[in-house]
Amino acid sequence: MNPVVDPVMFSIFLIFFGASVLATFALFARQSLLVAYVFLGLLCGPSALGLINDATLIRELSHIGIVFLLFLLGINLPPQKLLRMLGSTLSLTLISSLVLTAIGAAIGMFAGLKAEDSLLVGVSLLFSSTIIGLKLLPTTVLHHQRTGGTIISILLLQDVIAVVVLLLVQGGGGFAVAMSLASLPLLAGLVYLLNRFLLLPLLRRFDVIQEYVFLLAIGWCLGVAELAGLAGLSHEIGAFVAGVALASSPIALHIADRLKPLRDFFLIIFFFSVGAGFEPAMLVGNWLGICLLAAAALLFKPLLFAWLLRRAGEKQFMAGEVGVRLAQMSEFSLLIAVLAEQQGVIGAQAAGLIQAATLLSFIVSSFWIVQRYPTPIGTNPTLRRD
Numbered sequence: 001m002n003p004v005v006d007p008v009m010f011s012i013f014l015i016f017f018g019a020s021v022l023a024t025f026a027l028f029a030r031q032s033l034l035v036a037y038v039f040l041g042l043l044c045g046p047s048a049l050g051l052i053n054d055a056t057l058i059r060e061l062s063h064i065g066i067v068f069l070l071f072l073l074g075i076n077l078p079p080q081k082l083l084r085m086l087g088s089t090l091s092l093t094l095i096s097s098l099v100l101t102a103i104g105a106a107i108g109m110f111a112g113l114k115a116e117d118s119l120l121v122g123v124s125l126l127f128s129s130t131i132i133g134l135k136l137l138p139t140t141v142l143h144h145q146r147t148g149g150t151i152i153s154i155l156l157l158q159d160v161i162a163v164v165v166l167l168l169v170q171g172g173g174g175f176a177v178a179m180s181l182a183s184l185p186l187l188a189g190l191v192y193l194l195n196r197f198l199l200l201p202l203l204r205r206f207d208v209i210q211e212y213v214f215l216l217a218i219g220w221c222l223g224v225a226e227l228a229g230l231a232g233l234s235h236e237i238g239a240f241v242a243g244v245a246l247a248s249s250p251i252a253l254h255i256a257d258r259l260k261p262l263r264d265f266f267l268i269i270f271f272f273s274v275g276a277g278f279e280p281a282m283l284v285g286n287w288l289g290i291c292l293l294a295a296a297a298l299l300f301k302p303l304l305f306a307w308l309l310r311r312a313g314e315k316q317f318m319a320g321e322v323g324v325r326l327a328q329m330s331e332f333s334l335l336i337a338v339l340a341e342q343q344g345v346i347g348a349q350a351a352g353l354i355q356a357a358t359l360l361s362f363i364v365s366s367f368w369i370v371q372r373y374p375t376p377i378g379t380n381p382t383l384r385r386d
Contacts, residue, residue, distance in 0.1 A: 011052055011058060014044050014051055014052065015040070015058075015268065015269055015272050016268070018040045018043075018044065019036065019037055019040055019268055019272070022036040022037075022039060022040050023036045023037075031367065031370075032366040032367045032369075032370040034132070034135075034136075034271050034362070034363075034366040034370075035363050035366060035367055037268055037271035037272050037275070038271050038272070038274055038275040038359070038362060038363055039275060040272055040275060041271070041272040041273060041274060041275020041276035041277070041278070042275040042276070042278055043275075044272075044276060045275060045276030045277065045278065046276070046279075047278060047279050047280050052276055058269060058272065058273045058276060061266065061269050061273075062266060062267075062269040062270030062271075062272070062273045063235070063270075064266045065131075065263060065264075065265070065266025065267040065268075065269060065270045066130065066131060066236055066266075066267075066270065066331065067221065067222070067225050067235050067236060067239040068221065068239070068259060068262060068263040068266060069130065069131060069134060069135070069263055069267065070130070070236045070237075070239045070240040070243065071221040071225075071239040071240065071242055071243040071259070072243060072256050072259055072260065072263060073134060073152065073240060073243060074239070074240040074241065074242065074243020074244040074245075074246070074247065075243040075244075075246055075247050075252045075253070075255060075256045076243075076247065076252075076253070076256065077152070077243070077244055077247055078244070078247045078248065079244055079247075086153050086156065086157065088150075088153065088312075089150060089153040089154050089157065090157065092154070092305075092308045092309065092312060093153075093154050093157040093158065094157075095308060096126070096154075096301075096304055096305060096308060097126040097158070097161060099304060100122070100125045100126040100296075100300075100301065100304070101119075101122040101123055101125065101126050102122060103122065103125065103296050103300060104118075104121050104122030104123070104124065104125030104126070104293065104296065105118045105119050105121060105122030106118075106122075107121065107122075107125075107289060107292045107293050107296060108120075108121035108122060108289070108350065108353070110289070110292070111286070111288065111289030111292075111349075111353060112289075113289075113347075113349065113350050113353075114347070114350075116345070116346065117346045117347055117349075117350035118350075120169075120336065120337075120340055120345065120346050120350065120354075121293065121350055121353060121354055123165055123336070124329060124330075124332075124333035124336055124337060124354045124358070125293060125296060125297060125301075125329060125333075126158065126161070127158050127161075127162055127329060127330035127332045127333050128154070128155060128158060128301070128326040128327070128328060128329070128330055129328050129329065129330045129331060129362065129365075130155050130159065130236070130330065130331065131267060131270065131271075131331060132325075132328055132362065132365060132366055132369070133151050133155055133325055133326060134151070134152070134155070135267060135376070136325065136366065136369050136370065136373075136375040136376070137151065137325070137375070138374050138375065138376055146314075146318065147318055147321055147322060150309070150314070150318075150322050151322055151325055151326065154305075154322075154326065155326075156240070158330070158332075159234065159236060159237060159240075159332070160237075162234070162330075162332040162336070163233055163234050163237065165332075165336055166234070166332075166335070166336060166339065169336060169339050169340045169343060169345055179232065183231040183232060183233060184231075184233060184237070186231075187224075187227065187228055187231055187233065187238065187241060188241055188245075190227075191224055191241050191242060191245045192245055194245075195245040195246065195248075199216070199220055199245075199246070199249075200248070200249055202216060203216065203249055203251060207251055210258070213251065213254075213255060213258075214255075214258050214259075217246070217255045217258075217259060218259070218262075220242055220246065221239050221242050221243070222239075223242075224238045224239065224241060224242035224245075225238035225239040225242065226238070228241065270331070271362075274331075274334070274359060274362060275359070277334075277355075278355070278356070278359055279352070286349060286352055286353050286356065289353050289357075290353055290356045290357045290360065291360075293329075293353060293354075293357035294329075294357040294360040294361045294364070297327060297328055297329050297357070297361040297365075298327050298328065298361055298364055298365060298368075299327075301323070301326065301327045301328075302320070302323030302324045302326065302327040303323065304323070305319070305322055305323035305326055305327075306319040306320045306322070306323035307319075309322060309323070321373060324368065324369060324372065324373065325369060325373070327361075327365050327368070328358075328361040328362055328364075328365035328366075329354075329357060329358040329361045329362070330358070333354055333355075333358045334354070334355055334358050336354070337350075337351045337354035337355050337358075338351065338355075
């Protein structure tokens, strides 16, 4: 009798057992752990050993990690601090978005793509990875220093742009975009009322029961994320709003500390799914465009952000560090490419160009940051911070 293999259990086993093995080698070789997770996905995915033939479930599970990441970020940002941060980087984010879109579109045209495809390639270049940008920041820098605040506000404004792009790609016109954006203050108002008159009283009454606090926090995060999804916004924005509302609770930091392991669990799955979803066929005939687009993210983007920040009055070292930490493409770039190809908005060549360049930028950027700046997963003991 042949044993029955549970595909979900087998996938989880492959991810975490394999990640533990490759992460060990990565640490001895002083490499980024994130690179180990992506390489494991490449190795186990359909394009190599084929141990996981369908990465769809893994990709859907990994999305939860991004949701928790934004929720924990919001917990540490009271509304007054958030508004101040966003206002200080609004013009910088808009200028950089326009410049990067133009550069990316030019690369798409050089690669022989149609004008519509080239424009979406340009849009994909403007986004930086929320996961790499935030996960590789030490907690003290993320929440208590100007570097962290600047990175957070730029990434949040980019997320709003990403929501608009996703709505347009899905076939929603200007009216659909306007309605979704108009629902954001309504969502924030509803969340504020629920938080004040329901969530906080429950936390005050039962805060000594840690299991209940843990359960309530997860339910609140995912509940508001789903509510945002129903309103036409992204789950990530909903989770962030839920976290900001909870930031006024005296035990907010305790909740954040308890949820970090759960966040890391799903983020490991995310980076594995990035590698597993890569297809070498994307490289055929695209290699020059891929290298140019990745180079624009890795080399031109940090120079642009550093220049804009220095013009805004920031110190040179801080401006340079922010630029390097934002020097990659984004998980939103991957999502936009896949969705746009499914909707027939762009061709397979443009989608492959975006996905391959994003993966390459993930690998090089995370390696660069870990080798040069303080991170929680630094391979050099002198750069390891949390």
